[in-house]
Amino acid sequence: MSSRRLVLTRSAAIIGAASTGLLLPEIGRAQSAKVRVGFMLPYTGTFAQLGVAIENGFRMAINEQGGKLGGREIEYFKVDDESEPSKGVENASKLVQRDKVDVLVGTVHSGVQMGIQKVARDSGVLSLIPNAGVHAATRALCAPNVFRTSFSNSQPTRALGKAMFDRGAKKAVWITWKYAAGDEAFEGFKESYTAAGGTIIKELGLPFPNVEFQALLTEIAALKPDAVACFFAGGGAAKFIRDYAAAGLKDKIPLYGSGFLTEGVLEAAGPAADGIITTMHYSDSLNTPRNTQFRLAYAKEFRAQPDVYAVQGYDTGLLLIQGANAVKGDFNAKPALYKALEGATIDSPRGRWTMSKSHNPVQDMYLRVVEKKENKVIGVAVKALADSGAGCKMT
Numbered sequence: 001m002s003s004r005r006l007v008l009t010r011s012a013a014i015i016g017a018a019s020t021g022l023l024l025p026e027i028g029r030a031q032s033a034k035v036r037v038g039f040m041l042p043y044t045g046t047f048a049q050l051g052v053a054i055e056n057g058f059r060m061a062i063n064e065q066g067g068k069l070g071g072r073e074i075e076y077f078k079v080d081d082e083s084e085p086s087k088g089v090e091n092a093s094k095l096v097q098r099d100k101v102d103v104l105v106g107t108v109h110s111g112v113q114m115g116i117q118k119v120a121r122d123s124g125v126l127s128l129i130p131n132a133g134v135h136a137a138t139r140a141l142c143a144p145n146v147f148r149t150s151f152s153n154s155q156p157t158r159a160l161g162k163a164m165f166d167r168g169a170k171k172a173v174w175i176t177w178k179y180a181a182g183d184e185a186f187e188g189f190k191e192s193y194t195a196a197g198g199t200i201i202k203e204l205g206l207p208f209p210n211v212e213f214q215a216l217l218t219e220i221a222a223l224k225p226d227a228v229a230c231f232f233a234g235g236g237a238a239k240f241i242r243d244y245a246a247a248g249l250k251d252k253i254p255l256y257g258s259g260f261l262t263e264g265v266l267e268a269a270g271p272a273a274d275g276i277i278t279t280m281h282y283s284d285s286l287n288t289p290r291n292t293q294f295r296l297a298y299a300k301e302f303r304a305q306p307d308v309y310a311v312q313g314y315d316t317g318l319l320l321i322q323g324a325n326a327v328k329g330d331f332n333a334k335p336a337l338y339k340a341l342e343g344a345t346i347d348s349p350r351g352r353w354t355m356s357k358s359h360n361p362v363q364d365m366y367l368r369v370v371e372k373k374e375n376k377v378i379g380v381a382v383k384a385l386a387d388s389g390a391g392c393k394m395t
């Protein structure tokens with residue numbers, strides 16, 4: 001058969017299928033087909049390591065349960081969002097429109113998340129947020145098909161203020177990247193620190209993902225606060241910790257932060273990180289059988305130590321498994337699927353947590369200190385902390 005003839009024969013077959021209503025793309029959507037899972041995560045830039053840890057954790061949870069969702073095989077799709085907010089809608093649309101995913105898992109950066117949120121609300125696709133804490137996602141723009149497995153931006157810092165004040169810091173400087181995650185982390189810090197009796201003498205900031213900290217560190221030295229509190233994460237956090245010590249501030253002005261500051265960076269930061277106190281919904285050193293088993297299995301599979309991002313990815317997998325099992329893999333059974341996700345209790349390495357009505361974790365916040373390249377738990381700063389869910393109306 002000539003190649004031209006073959007082409008004609010194939011297109012005739014497609015036309016035939018279409019005229020009988022057997023549209024080929026529909027075959028791909030049938031229940032017997034694979035579940036389409038899309039990762040929209042940063043695989044390059046300052047948050048690249050965070051994206052990888054989330055994907056690792058997610059896959060580990062799924063593989064531990066036989067590699068399927070509600071009895072169906074899985075096909076994975078991936079987009080590198082580069083932590084670039086201006087491409088957020090376009091990148092989420094690639095997964096939803098082009099790849100036709102059943103569930104979108106993403107992302108890390110709050111600005112990019114706003115793009116995903118728009119696409120999720122417009123399309124109705126199931127959206128699981130494994131990190132980005134932007135308030136709008138579970139407050140003003142909350143949606144029945146959007147669930148967060150990580151934290152809201154002000155949750156960790158809401159546990160920080162009192163711990164700092166109780167350690168003698170009466171006057172503090174705040175420093176962060178100026179974008180939603182930093183600004184909303186400040187909200188939680190301001191509320192908890194001023195309520196405890198502390199005074200914030202200066203707010204400092206620089207644009208994301210800038211890491212030219214020198215001028216700001218000089219300003220901190222001149223201000224002489226009792227302590228500094230901050231939000232930084234990923235590669236930028238490692239550099240901030242090193243620069244803070246190199247500027248001679250480490251032994252003069254104690255450094256505090258939301259726990260992202262010391263997650264996944266302790267090798268890179270080295271001794272400069274020792275003594276930093278943070279609040280976070282996870283700690284490496286949680287001495288529970290669940291955490292120990294998770295850490296051993298993760299280290300064995302990925303030859304790396306897990307961090308909070310790996311845990312959040314893992315918990316996203318656990319949540320999706322619960323939802324998929326409840327509807328036996330039928331992702332079109334939306335009311336039942338959402339009900340299962342909303343009612344989920346996650347037996348996480350971080351400790352058990354539940355989903356709030358606005359689809360954000362209700363979870364314990366630990367107080368931790370860095371010792372010899374480990375975040376050691378020194379207490380529970382706040383038990384079962386929920387985000388306010390202010391303005392959330394599910395429609």
Ligand code: PHB
Nearest residue numbers: 109110132133181233260
């Ligand atoms: C965010 O942009 O929401 C974000 C990024 C990195 C973190 C935490 C929050 O570690």
